[in-house]
Amino acid sequence: MSSILLSIQNNVAFITLNRPDKLNAFNGEMSLLLQGKLDECASLHEVRAVHLSGAGKGFSAGQDLAEVVDPAGPGLEKILSEYYNPIVTRIRNMPKPVLAAVGGVAAGAGANIALCCDIVVASQSASFLQAFSKIGLIPDSGGTWFLPRLVGWQKASALAMLGERISAAEAERIGMIYKVYPDDELSGASMALAAGLAQMPTKALGLIKHALNASFTNSLEAQLALEDTLQQRAGSTRDYREGVKAFMEKRLPTFTGE
Numbered sequence: 001m002s003s004i005l006l007s008i009q010n011n012v013a014f015i016t017l018n019r020p021d022k023l024n025a026f027n028g029e030m031s032l033l034l035q036g037k038l039d040e041c042a043s044l045h046e047v048r049a050v051h052l053s054g055a056g057k058g059f060s061a062g063q064d065l066a067e068v069v070d071p072a073g074p075g076l077e078k079i080l081s082e083y084y085n086p087i088v089t090r091i092r093n094m095p096k097p098v099l100a101a102v103g104g105v106a107a108g109a110g111a112n113i114a115l116c117c118d119i120v121v122a123s124q125s126a127s128f129l130q131a132f133s134k135i136g137l138i139p140d141s142g143g144t145w146f147l148p149r150l151v152g153w154q155k156a157s158a159l160a161m162l163g164e165r166i167s168a169a170e171a172e173r174i175g176m177i178y179k180v181y182p183d184d185e186l187s188g189a190s191m192a193l194a195a196g197l198a199q200m201p202t203k204a205l206g207l208i209k210h211a212l213n214a215s216f217t218n219s220l221e222a223q224l225a226l227e228d229t230l231q232q233r234a235g236s237t238r239d240y241r242e243g244v245k246a247f248m249e250k251r252l253p254t255f256t257g258e
């Protein structure tokens with residue numbers, strides 16, 4: 001069985017991290033496979049939303065530490081530049097929404113790959129930990145970029161330094177994730193969210209992502225100018241015309257992603 005599964009249903013690509021006996025810890029092969037599946041999702045026109053989850057009882061325990069201690073394994077530099085960084089940039093640059101459904105522990109790079117997604121939901125028993133400092137490392141896979149933006153400097157600093165495991169409820173409370181569902185409802189709820197996203201105006205969602213990607217580093221003036229540019233693009237889509245027409249005709253819109 002492959003360590004990354006992909007299936008596409010009703011315009012949603014379901015990507016599953018699939019090393020359940022290792023809590024879906026990443027090895028090099030799995031990281032490269034995930035990059036390939038993300039490329040497929042980005043290029044396939046029928047894919048209008050991506051749902052990322054883990055098989056079994058964890059989301060992902062981050063780097064498979066057995067690979068790190070293997071003398072024949074990849075070095076630290078390769079792990080970041082060839083494995084994790086390209087995953088994070090693919091998710092952020094994909095002009096389609098990516099939703100992470102965290103149904104168990106999300107640790108290390110596993111946590112930060114979840115947190116770089118556009119919407120993160122979790123089950124009540126899920127947990128998040130910046131495990132890095134416990135083994136003498138710093139948060140990677142965008143952790144030092146996303147965490148302060150999500151939860152503020154103080155919480156980010158404490159979570160990164162202390163490496164404490166926090167509950168999904170606490171993650172929701174501090175704004176690290178969007179919503180928590182009872183354990184037996186996560187799968188249905190996250191699939192419904194992804195299905196809903198896949199029927200929305202896909203180009204506008206991609207442009208929202210583009211604008212948010214830039215918002216923390218742009219000046220207000222630069223962000224207003226970017227909104228202006230991107231709004232012109234959104235306004236030239238079929239879905240925009242359909243959205244306004246449907247509103248005027250007092251009916252539900254049918255968006256096609258065009």
Ligand code: LHQ
Pocket residue numbers: 021022023025061062063064065066068076079080105107108109110129131132135137140
């Ligand atoms: C694991 C792992 C794991 C292998 C659980 N590897 N087996 C970048 C640059 C270069 C190098 C390093 O990495 C990185 C990026 C990173 O992601 S660094 C952070 C790496 N991850 C960690 O340090 C997390 C280590 N794991 C844990 O702290 C715990 O296992 C967590 C909190 C994730 C889960 O705890 P529990 O629910 O109590 O489960 P467990 O500890 O009993 O784990 C279950 C099994 O999974 C166990 O194996 P065993 O054969 O004893 O049943 C663990 O050894 C194995 N496992 N994480 N990352």
